[in-house]
Amino acid sequence: MTTPRDLLIVTMDMEPGRPVEQGDLSLALAGAEAIDLLAAEAIGLDGDRLVPGRRPAPDDPLLGAAAASLVREAPDESVADWLWRRGRGLSAAYRAALEAEGQLVRQPRRGISLRAGRLVPADTPARRRAGERWKSNEPVLVLLAEAVGGRDGRTGDSPDVADDTVATVLAAVNDALVELASVRQRRAIDEAAFDNIWRGGV
Incomplete structure (x- = not known):
């Protein structure tokens, strides 16, 4: 398993108490991909720019697709730009792959329902390994999960990254x-203002 896969599983295990926003999760998954590819030397980092690495991507279809999508001509893509581009719809892609x-x-x-049930992690070795990473306070996984609002009862300081x-x-x-x-806050304010106008409010 990879960090993005583990991240999806541990955040889904935290639901439904506090569901993670899918846009937030997609950005975090893109970050997890970048971290795994950096660790594998499939990509490199020059300042805040992602550059081609010296080794092939790990043997994982989604990580392979991530590595193949890297911009390989000047100017190199910033990490921020990578997150927004690669992250578009990424949580749905990972959910579909794992399903x-x-x-x-x-x-x-x-009872009787025509709607499909909620998607949940199966009781698999992969889920148990993801849980062990979480319980062992593995810094990357914990910090990415916390970034999207997942603490799942955790207390104390967040782990450090060296x-x-x-x-x-x-x-x-x-x-x-x-x-x-x-962006969400501005959109909510705009929608609230529109609703007030529509209702004849101030």
């Missing part, structure tokens, strides 16, 4: 999440 593999299953609904390249990606993820939250 096809049997890592996610539809929870049966009680690797500068990882820290650069995590900082970019946090900045992108702040920007996305700001």
